[in-house]
Amino acid sequence: MQNVLSVCVYGSLCDSLCLFASLQSLPDVLGSHLVRVQVKACGLSALDLKLLGDVGIQKDLIPVGREVAGVVLQVGDKVSFFQPEDEVVGILPLDSPCSGLCDVIDIDEHYLVQKPEKLSSVCVAGALRDGLCAYTALHTHARMAAGHTLLVMDGASSFGLMCIQLACYHGVKVLTTSHSPQKHTFLEQLRPSVAKVIPVYNGSSDLLPVVLEETGGLGVDIVIDSGVRLHEEESEDTKLLPHKHDIISVLGSASHIKLDPPDCRLLHLKSASVTFLNQEVWMASSAQQGRYLHILKDIVEKMSTGVLRPQPEEPVPLYEATVAMETVQRHQKKKAIVQL
Template sequence: MYILIMLYHFVLIQSEERSGNPSDSMKGLYCRLNDSEEVKFVIQETDVPATLGDHQVKVQVKGCALSPVDVKLFNDLKLQRDTAPVGREIVGTVRQVGPKVSFFQPDDEVVGILSLDTEVSGLCSTVTIHEQLLVPKPEKVSWVSAAGAVRDGLRAYTALHTLAHMAVGQTLLVLDGASPFGVLSIQLAHYHGVKVLATAHSQDDQKFLEQLRPSVARVIGVWDAKVDLAESCLEETGGLGVDIVLDAGVKLYEEEPEAQQPLQLPHKHDIITLLGVGGHWVTMEHNLQLDPPDAHSLFLKAASLSFLNDEVWTASTARQGRYLHILRDVMDKLSTGTFRPLLEDPVPLYEATVSMEMVQKRQVRKRVVVQL
């Protein structure tokens, strides 16, 4: 309950002077829920305040990355609305700043993530955003790369540094390593001297990951039914197990309908088995349930379990400085070539609705960026 209260608090602290201001109208992409809870994406008019708040910045959007809309999170935070804006990872040029803005000036190139309570789609031609949700975009980084890497980079930093306390010489297992998040996690871990194992969900994924050597020490093709994930990891680590596991979802029960397993998800028992003493398991499975025997196994290994929710950074101002430091470091690693995000070819605005439907259904494997 405390976490929900803390997360909900950002609705109060991130919004600034939204009422009573004259506004400009423009079109953006929004998602709408129907009675069957099916998400539908529509282009509609929206009002953007013409008068900026003290610490707000007006940004002319040059690119916007598309990520699935987490409807359940909106409901958990009591943000139920008729429509929710789509596209929050933006990059663009500052056009106007509020009277108390100190970080930016007009014509600065910036990148950031719109807050969950925003009423404006990132696919609008201009958006208003709090200055403390933006960082400068390096000159050498393209608009598309900056927009496409900012969330996955934030998620990789949160998982490996904040939650798992990654250190040189450790062994990391990245499940679904050929995903946009998996690729940046591999690159970040290799940069810090971590040995990386990665799973591939198809033959194409396996070929792609093998091209990343030496960043990836071993590719485990879980698409092959003969391959045992836990056995492969224990073999690679001399029976000691891996130090960090980043999952992409897990199988909670021994037998589930195949329709509910579009990818080769590992069972939670397999992850606990391959986890080493003092290891860290970072999960993206928000419905994860551990039975007493599972918890006892983690206890015997002195292992930890963390839930990866990168939205938590905007929930409290206490860690705002660290959040901005992470975003700046992501941009720095893009400019030096340490990060090489996995991107689709940029799509024009008129294809945004179709592209977003594919992203929501997870029918694309690379990060989609709309170029404005």
């Protein structure tokens, strides 16, 4: 048996979280379809403990760091996709017994894809989840096509940037919002790929008139939101978010939106559809495994060729992983990348 260090979260769905390190054992003989991977980098994202409870994963130890990139050390006797020394990348399943912060992990071959040589492990581990979310929102839910108009809220975020780049590649007209002067300057540099950057950090409510002006009064075909305000009162967390009524009002006819509105009558009048972005949906059923792997392959290929250019994230060493994960879990930071 081989012992590896793993970092897990301890805590119930209601209790506060506590990170700690533990030793896990890997068997000497691999399962038929398992791949043993030496992890080079992993991405830390906030854990959705309620989702884990809803899908029946109730355990005290929850491994963290599910987005991994590494090198294959050994393969099972029925593995057909990989050989030792292949560079791979993937997302560990929800019920994975291993943490991505292990030096070595065992993972089913059907959760991995080849990593292009020119793509760094740190880059792909940090951006893979955002790429998957962008594909799910734009291709799977919104059925994006050339000629559509897209509104991306907070386009300077890592997820928003992936949506912008993917949409531009497919000939979609992109409008986006900026949440600070620095983010506005960054997004302006993306023009003419981005047709309009709408500042929302000054407290003004220019979103609706600007969108209608840019679309000739027709509204947009797709909205990717990052949260909305349900009431007039504002808090520090919600003051930059648009009102739900404004989001619905910018929609054109037969459009798509990703949010949860109570204004169903207005949606009915626009014949608009509502979808909910659950980034874990691909892990919930093996029936979608082939499509899921196709998406992962396309993401890493587009990252390798420069179609998708994620924002660079400074990696942290393994000894800072617990502090980094606590920061991410408290939503003080969107994500972190650990280099092993």
